Each structure stands twice: as C-alpha cells, then as structure tokens.
Amino acid sequence: MTQSFTYRGMPHEIVFGDGSSTAVGDHVDKLGCRRALVLTTPQQVEDGTDLARNLGDRSAGVFSEAAMHTPVDVTERAVERVAVTGADCLVALGGGSTTGLGKAIAYRTDLPQIVIPTTYAGSEVTPILGQTEHGKKTTLTDQKVVPEVVIYDPSLTLGLPVAMSVTSALNAMAHAAEGLYAQNRNPIVSIYAVEGLKAMQSALPAIVETPGDPEARGKALYGAWLCGMVLGAVGMALHHKICHTLGGSFDTPHADTHAIMLPHTIGYNAAAVPELLAPVGEIFGGTPGAALYDFALRVGAPSALKDLGLSEADLDRAADLAVQNAYWNPRPIERDPIRALLQDAWEGRRPE
Ligand code: NAD
Incomplete structure (x- = not known):
C-alpha cells in the first residue's frame, strides 16, 4: 500500500x-x-x-x-x-x-x-x-x-582539501541515510536521498584520486545539494542526535564526528528497518553499516573517536547524554547498546 x-x-x-x-x-x-x-x-x-x-x-x-x-x-x-x-x-x-x-x-x-x-x-x-x-x-x-x-x-x-572533501561528503551522506527512515519521509525526498548517496559513492573515490577532477567535483556538489534537500525536508534521528551530543559536550569537530559515527548509527538502525536502509546496502555493497564503514575507509576518512581527543572515560557520559531527552528513532534508544555503539566508534571497529 x-x-x-x-x-x-x-x-x-x-x-x-x-x-x-x-x-x-x-x-x-x-x-x-x-x-x-x-x-x-x-x-x-x-x-x-x-x-x-x-x-x-x-x-x-x-x-x-x-x-x-x-x-x-x-x-x-x-x-x-x-x-x-x-x-x-x-x-x-x-x-x-x-x-x-x-x-x-x-x-x-x-x-x-x-x-x-x-x-x-x-x-x-x-x-x-x-x-x-x-x-x-x-x-x-x-x-x-x-x-x-x-x-x-x-x-x-576544485581546491577543497581532500580530507575536508571526504568528511564533508560523509556529513552530507548522513543527511540522506537518516532521511530514508525519517518518520515524516516521503517518496520524493527518498528519491533525493538515494540519488544523493549514489552521486557521493561515485564521486568521492574519484576526488581522492584526482582532487581537481571537474566531473567528480560536479557530481559531489550535485550530491551535496540532494542530501541537503533531505536534511531540510524531513526529521533526523539517532545519528544527528549523537553527533550533536559529541560536538556540543566534547567539542569534537563537526564533519569528522559525522564521518566516524555514520557506519555505526546506520548499522544500529539497520537492525530495525532493514527494508528502508536496503538502498544503502545496494549502493555501497554489503550490509548498510559495514558497507559505509568500508567506503569511509576506502576514501581515507577518520574512523575512530579516540583520534578526535575523546577519552574512553568520556564514553559513559556521552551515552548518558545521548539517551536523555527522548526523540524519535526507528530503533529504541537504549543505553547499553548505545554505550556499545560508542565503544565501537571510539575504537574504530567495523560494524556488522
Ligand atoms: P566550514 O564552513 O566551517 O568550513 C571549514 C573551513 O573550510 C573554513 O575555514 C572554510 O573557509 C574553509 N573552506 C570552505 N570551502 C573551502 C574550499 N572550497 N576551499 C578551501 N577551503 C574551504 O565547514 P562545513 O563543514 O561546510 O560547515 C560546518 C558547519 O555547518 C557546522 O557549524 C554545522 O553545524 C553547519 N551545518 C549546518 C547545517 C544546517 O542545515 N543548518 C547543515 C550542515 C552543516
């Protein structure tokens, strides 16, 4: 229906x-x-x-x-x-x-x-x-x-440094990925999300190889527009909330935090809404969390929160903060699994 x-x-x-x-x-x-x-x-x-x-x-x-x-x-x-x-x-x-x-x-x-x-x-x-x-x-x-x-x-x-291009693009992809399961999602915005993810999947490795490649730059900017449209149109959930918590309370850099957290948050939610996140698996090849992790690694993104100056001792407080103020998410936000997710992201472990 x-x-x-x-x-x-x-x-x-x-x-x-x-x-x-x-x-x-x-x-x-x-x-x-x-x-x-x-x-x-x-x-x-x-x-x-x-x-x-x-x-x-x-x-x-x-x-x-x-x-x-x-x-x-x-x-x-x-x-x-x-x-x-x-x-x-x-x-x-x-x-x-x-x-x-x-x-x-x-x-x-x-x-x-x-x-x-x-x-x-x-x-x-x-x-x-x-x-x-x-x-x-x-x-x-x-x-x-x-x-x-x-x-x-x-x-x-063309001159956007490669490292910034990568983290910024993963930040954009996070808008699209969360848009796919937004409570107020709609078919048009889901098309933007899929098209935006496809554009980034194709553009980013080419930019890493040849940063001044005009075609890849054009495709990435096109993808950024579509991913931004998703953020502007539908609600975000766990991923954005956790990144907001980490940036706001521990001062971790915005785009790097998104880049590291994305495979973990999407992996967490894929367990609850596999059909809605199926396009992520199809575009990046594998189960959504693992496929995003492999892609991020391939384009040289940072992969561990411990490299952003966050100490292991901070993770308990981060988990407490992340579960405060209930908000909608396709999978219930429970402290123990969220604490485990943060541990994985801190260590840079590949999600399943
Ligand atoms: P940024 O705008 O902070 O830019 C980082 C640095 O890169 C700056 O010094 C900038 O001058 C430089 N820079 C930008 N483009 C460059 C280029 N082509 N070549 C060389 N240097 C360049 O980083 P950002 O990741 O684009 O933005 C992050 C901020 O945007 C955060 O504060 C975040 O909260 C906010 N944001 C808001 C929304 C929203 O919808 N309100 C959405 C996404 C991000």
Whole structure:
C-alpha cells in the first residue's frame, strides 16, 4: 500500500554549473537589490574579495568573520556592518559556517540571501539555523532563513582539501541515510536521498584520486545539494542526535564526528528497518553499516573517536547524554547498546 505523506517544496532558486558564480550580479539584480554584503571566513577572504570585485558597485564590501557554529557576537557585528553599509542583500561564499552567518543575519533582518556553497554541508537548502552563545548551541527551524538563491559552481570546489572533501561528503551522506527512515519521509525526498548517496559513492573515490577532477567535483556538489534537500525536508534521528551530543559536550569537530559515527548509527538502525536502509546496502555493497564503514575507509576518512581527543572515560557520559531527552528513532534508544555503539566508534571497529 502506498505510504501517506505530505510534501512541501522549497521556494528557492537553484543555479548549477561550472562558472555560474560569475553571474552573481545578475542574481542580485533579479532579487531587486542594489548592494550585497559578501560573507566569508577569514580563510576565504581572498575569494570573497574577488567576488566583491566582480559585483562592482553592487558590492557593499566583505565581512570575513564567519566562524564555526555561528557565534551570536559575530552575527551582531555583521548586522551592524549591514546597517553601516546600507546593504540590502547578502552573498555568502563558503561552507556551512558562512552559510550559517548569512542565515543568522537574515533571521534578524529579513535580507534576501544568495549562497555560493564551497563544501558539501548542505545548509544552504535547509530552514535550520544553529547558533552559539555563551558556549551553548541552540538550533531553530524557520522558513525565513532559507536562502532565496543558491549558486552551485563546482569550479569553486576544485581546491577543497581532500580530507575536508571526504568528511564533508560523509556529513552530507548522513543527511540522506537518516532521511530514508525519517518518520515524516516521503517518496520524493527518498528519491533525493538515494540519488544523493549514489552521486557521493561515485564521486568521492574519484576526488581522492584526482582532487581537481571537474566531473567528480560536479557530481559531489550535485550530491551535496540532494542530501541537503533531505536534511531540510524531513526529521533526523539517532545519528544527528549523537553527533550533536559529541560536538556540543566534547567539542569534537563537526564533519569528522559525522564521518566516524555514520557506519555505526546506520548499522544500529539497520537492525530495525532493514527494508528502508536496503538502498544503502545496494549502493555501497554489503550490509548498510559495514558497507559505509568500508567506503569511509576506502576514501581515507577518520574512523575512530579516540583520534578526535575523546577519552574512553568520556564514553559513559556521552551515552548518558545521548539517551536523555527522548526523540524519535526507528530503533529504541537504549543505553547499553548505545554505550556499545560508542565503544565501537571510539575504537574504530567495523560494524556488522
Ligand atoms: P566550514 O564552513 O566551517 O568550513 C571549514 C573551513 O573550510 C573554513 O575555514 C572554510 O573557509 C574553509 N573552506 C570552505 N570551502 C573551502 C574550499 N572550497 N576551499 C578551501 N577551503 C574551504 O565547514 P562545513 O563543514 O561546510 O560547515 C560546518 C558547519 O555547518 C557546522 O557549524 C554545522 O553545524 C553547519 N551545518 C549546518 C547545517 C544546517 O542545515 N543548518 C547543515 C550542515 C552543516
């Protein structure tokens, strides 16, 4: 019998193609805007400056303080810069951190956003905004933060370091894998998930071999879009919760944590919903957890939590935190199996 579902489309425009970011000024015009504030991290300020030059008199300058986990004090400085420069739209160039800054400004000012993603995080197509203040991360979901235009230009990702490409892609794959068993899943989003996983499965080994391979880069960015669409459309479960716990309480790096945990969390849930996770097994070849583990190893991803500075003694507290605040998951969240899962992930053991 066909599953009942609801589906909500996103009101944004997606532009995909090599060199497409050079037309950013046209998109500013199409939005009816006149002056765009360019956002970057300090590491990408040169690219941001080039982009501002390309915008010419449509540029309101570059704000280059974007940082991991969207600190509120940075956002407040950026909002001040918007006021001082009279910017009437934002162009975020970078990964999830820069996109997060754009969303945080839009949340406070309602300014339209153009995002040019240079990693595979996928934040540019979600209504989710995580922010940090006084060392505490909070997450909100609001359609107001969805960027109006996303320009995927694979040529800007040719230099994304291989290690970051790998962890960022595994982070994206986690959105797709969890989307397959989401309680509010629907057939369209499941198609995005499968297509996104297939794109990553084919692109990532090619990127590891030839980081500047334009075709593989294009495919990975296409996969990142689809995986991001899954994250934006349906609920996430155990995997995202555990990664959030580890990142929030033990400060483990975001993308590395996702990369290490993915085979274990998917392996845990595959026991409960084998039919929903069957596409993962088919795409990566094997049982879902083991197949993802083998793939991650093949592309050189980190495989053990102990390498992220987490001590074995932390695992008890991590397990306690992970089972607090009940949330929906296809398999019950029970402390002993979760503690065992964390031990496996800490040691880097291959799931079954
Ligand atoms: P990031 O944006 O923090 O980027 C990491 C570093 O890589 C930065 O210094 C950045 O400038 C640099 N970089 C980015 N692209 C590059 C390129 N092509 N070449 C060279 N350097 C490049 O990392 P990320 O993994 O993209 O994003 C992580 C953040 O995004 C986390 O805070 C996470 O919570 C958030 N996120 C949010 C959502 C959402 O829907 N709200 C989704 C996914 C991730």
